[in-house]
Amino acid sequence: MFNNFFEKALLTTRSVYNFGSPNDCGLNIFENHIVLESIWSQNDFERNERIKFQRTFFFQINFVNHTINLINISNSLPIRNDIWNIKSPDSSLNALISNYKENCEENQFLEIWQSERCIHNINLTKLNKHSKIYENTSCFGSFKWSSNSKKIAYIAEAKNTNTEKSFFSAKIGDDEKSMNENNYEEKYSNNYRDEWGEQYVGKAQSIIAIYDLESNDVKILDNIPIGFAPGKLSWYKSYGIVFHAYYTKPYRLGLIYCPIRKSELFYYDILENKCVQLTNFQNENVRSPQFSNDFENLVWLQNQARGPHFQCSKLMMMNWTTKSIITIVDIVDQPNTIKDFPGIFSISLNDKCWSLDNKRIILNSQFNGRNRIISIDIDSKVITNLSNGIEQEYSLGFLKMEKDWICGVLQSYTHVPQLVLAKLPNKNNEQKINWNLTSTDNNLSNLATTKILDFTPKIPDPKFPCLNFQSFFVQATKRNDTLVVFPHGGPHSAFGCEFSPHVAIMYSLGYSILLINYRGSSGFGQNSIDSLPGKIGTNDVKDCQQAAEFVMSQYKFKNAVLYGGSHGGYLTTQLIGQFPDFYSAAAARNPVTNLESMLYTTDIPDWVLVEGLGEYDYDFKIGSRSIPRELFEKSPICHVDKVKTPTLLMMGKVDLRVPCSQSIEFYKALRSRDVPVKLLSYKEDNHPLEKPQTTGDCIINTLLWYEKYTNKGCI
Numbered sequence: 001m002f003n004n005f006f007e008k009a010l011l012t013t014r015s016v017y018n019f020g021s022p023n024d025c026g027l028n029i030f031e032n033h034i035v036l037e038s039i040w041s042q043n044d045f046e047r048n049e050r051i052k053f054q055r056t057f058f059f060q061i062n063f064v065n066h067t068i069n070l071i072n073i074s075n076s077l078p079i080r081n082d083i084w085n086i087k088s089p090d091s092s093l094n095a096l097i098s099n100y101k102e103n104c105e106e107n108q109f110l111e112i113w114q115s116e117r118c119i120h121n122i123n124l125t126k127l128n129k130h131s132k133i134y135e136n137t138s139c140f141g142s143f144k145w146s147s148n149s150k151k152i153a154y155i156a157e158a159k160n161t162n163t164e165k166s167f168f169s170a171k172i173g174d175d176e177k178s179m180n181e182n183n184y185e186e187k188y189s190n191n192y193r194d195e196w197g198e199q200y201v202g203k204a205q206s207i208i209a210i211y212d213l214e215s216n217d218v219k220i221l222d223n224i225p226i227g228f229a230p231g232k233l234s235w236y237k238s239y240g241i242v243f244h245a246y247y248t249k250p251y252r253l254g255l256i257y258c259p260i261r262k263s264e265l266f267y268y269d270i271l272e273n274k275c276v277q278l279t280n281f282q283n284e285n286v287r288s289p290q291f292s293n294d295f296e297n298l299v300w301l302q303n304q305a306r307g308p309h310f311q312c313s314k315l316m317m318m319n320w321t322t323k324s325i326i327t328i329v330d331i332v333d334q335p336n337t338i339k340d341f342p343g344i345f346s347i348s349l350n351d352k353c354w355s356l357d358n359k360r361i362i363l364n365s366q367f368n369g370r371n372r373i374i375s376i377d378i379d380s381k382v383i384t385n386l387s388n389g390i391e392q393e394y395s396l397g398f399l400k401m402e403k404d405w406i407c408g409v410l411q412s413y414t415h416v417p418q419l420v421l422a423k424l425p426n427k428n429n430e431q432k433i434n435w436n437l438t439s440t441d442n443n444l445s446n447l448a449t450t451k452i453l454d455f456t457p458k459i460p461d462p463k464f465p466c467l468n469f470q471s472f473f474v475q476a477t478k479r480n481d482t483l484v485v486f487p488h489g490g491p492h493s494a495f496g497c498e499f500s501p502h503v504a505i506m507y508s509l510g511y512s513i514l515l516i517n518y519r520g521s522s523g524f525g526q527n528s529i530d531s532l533p534g535k536i537g538t539n540d541v542k543d544c545q546q547a548a549e550f551v552m553s554q555y556k557f558k559n560a561v562l563y564g565g566s567h568g569g570y571l572t573t574q575l576i577g578q579f580p581d582f583y584s585a586a587a588a589r590n591p592v593t594n595l596e597s598m599l600y601t602t603d604i605p606d607w608v609l610v611e612g613l614g615e616y617d618y619d620f621k622i623g624s625r626s627i628p629r630e631l632f633e634k635s636p637i638c639h640v641d642k643v644k645t646p647t648l649l650m651m652g653k654v655d656l657r658v659p660c661s662q663s664i665e666f667y668k669a670l671r672s673r674d675v676p677v678k679l680l681s682y683k684e685d686n687h688p689l690e691k692p693q694t695t696g697d698c699i700i701n702t703l704l705w706y707e708k709y710t711n712k713g714c715i
């Protein structure tokens with residue numbers, strides 16, 4: 001029986017991960033036709049990498065009601081794993097950044113293609129003006145054409161001159177100049193290199209480079225102030241660049257998943273080779289600047305540079321002529337109802353976020369437990385949820401916009417991602433938007449159903465008494481008698497009705513899943529965010545347990561098991577300590593288990609102080625003698641004496657966010673108490689544990705663990 005389950009779990013995992021997910025697309029609009037060139041990726045377990053493929057959709061436009069008719073879909077074609085691939089504004093050229101290994105050395109190339117042939121190919125590595133270019137998924141990543149299609153600006157890592165040295169390998173005696181300068185210590189020391197933490201190993205100081213198509217050369221913009229690291233950029237016509245830049249003092253903190261780092265806006269005039277600082281907030285995070293199509297206005301996202309690592313943002317706008325700044329959308333503390341706008345919860349703005357009339361901004365945002373596309377009118381400041389016709393249990397994400405045609409990604413827990421298209425209606429008619437499906441394949445709704453459950457906390461927070469919380473109950477059609485309780489990580493993130501391979505594998509094998517957006521989740525207003533710091537291990541734990549007890553009772557499950565990663569792993573290990581008789585088994589991925597020890601080893605020590613103690617200081621300090629005891633009491637390790645639940649731990653050996661020592665500490669604590677425990681270690685994985693073989697291995701091991709420690713039967 002066990003072998004049969006293993007074989008079924010293996011086949012199901014392969015099958016679910018065969019579904020692709022869209023990464024990017026290009027929209028080409030010709031008179032009454034649209035050609036949608038979409039880029040997808042999927043896991044390849046054999047090669048242990050993500051592979052990319054292209055699907056092209058051909059549509060005919062009906063201009064009467066702005067609907068489209070699908071004419072043809074091309075076969076999926078495998079494509080190269082280029083770092084960047086962008087089309088010039090005049091559509092005549094494509095610029096690519098590619099990697100190529102030669103004699104075990106990786107080289108980066110900048111390629112310019114025209115009419116299906118490569119007209120320029122520069123080996124940037126051998127050019128030796130900078131180190132590697134930042135990827136598309138990076139907080140710094142930018143690779144953009146100028147408006148005249150003659151230049152490309154991009155972000156790269158500065159050349160690293162901090163190579164390993166030694167007094168004993170240096171030829172000091174032959175170096176008369178160094179002897180006279182008396183600078184041995186500076187010249188031959190192996191100084192620590194301050195980097196940007198998790199998933200940014202080797203990234204310390206970014207620079208802006210300009211490739212000139214006419215000269216076929218690369219120039220580094222060298223007048224950027226010291227103490228700043230350039231991030232996302234936007235061209236001003238063809239001779240200027242606006243960019244945000246992060247402060248690098250007092251030292252670099254982890255950046256990924258943390259849009260709260262101090263930053264400012266700058267303008268670089270390429271003709272005059274002069275850099276001007278546009279803002280001087282000092283204690284704010286400003287990011288993702290985007291010019292309007294007519295270059296009259298500049299917009300960006302902004303929030304405080306302290307406290308919770310993801311929070312509600314403002315949409316700001318600068319009139320480029322007067323340089324006056326106004327707030328278009330302010331922070332929303334709490335929406336009046338679950339249907340009202342909860343504020344902007346978005347990491348960045350899309351490169352093409354402005355409508356053709358230069359009056360509206362289109363962006364992605366979490367919206368009360370869903371991902372939604374919203375329109376913001378810069379004159380009236382009216383915000384419209386562009387989800388007309390989209391069911392509650394679906395997520396709608398913004399992928400690309402071209403000539404007011406929006407390409408989105410529609411998905412749910414039982415529907416794999418698919419592309420949808422819509423024409424942005426005229427101003428003041430946005431709510432009438434009409435979404436068109438590109439295909440109707442890969443529907444898994446016969447395997448499970450989704451129900452939204454809203455909860456009022458049994459013990460309200462005195463400071464935020466009106467806050468409720470939410471869960472998604474995904475019930476397997478052919479269910480067994482085990483409920484998987486699944487709190488999200490963050491803690492300031494949220495489940496947003498997006499397709500999850502792990503959830504799909506679970507319900508395909510008979511497990512039902514309870515996904516919990518506890519108080520503190522994002523997308524429900526800033527009060528939800530502010531309610532949790534200093535109360536982790538209490539408010540979030542109570543919400544998870546309340547939801548679990550309700551569903552267990554209401555739907556007559558016999559077993560409850562836990563599954564969570566990062567802060568979800570923290571909650572998993574908290575719940576088995578605080579409710580030792582409730583859960584039959586638990587699985588935790590890179591869990592936070594000891595805040596006291598994590599403070600000195602993580603790339604985000606400020607997270608520990610914010611969430612553990614509720615401290616919002618801009619200039620926090622670590623090393624205070626009074627801190628550790630409080631942090632220990634907020635940690636799962638504090639409850640370890642009560643744990644009985646068999647626990648599976650999974651850790652990435654190169655995780656800088658929640659170091660693997662957190663899992664090892666908890667593993668040893670459980671082993672010493674004879675609690676069944678198993679620790680899986682993945683030597684090349686960091687925090688997400690997302691290498692194809694690793695993520696597949698984790699879910700299969702988790703399900704085998706549940707099978708071993710639950711007594712199941714079909715209902």
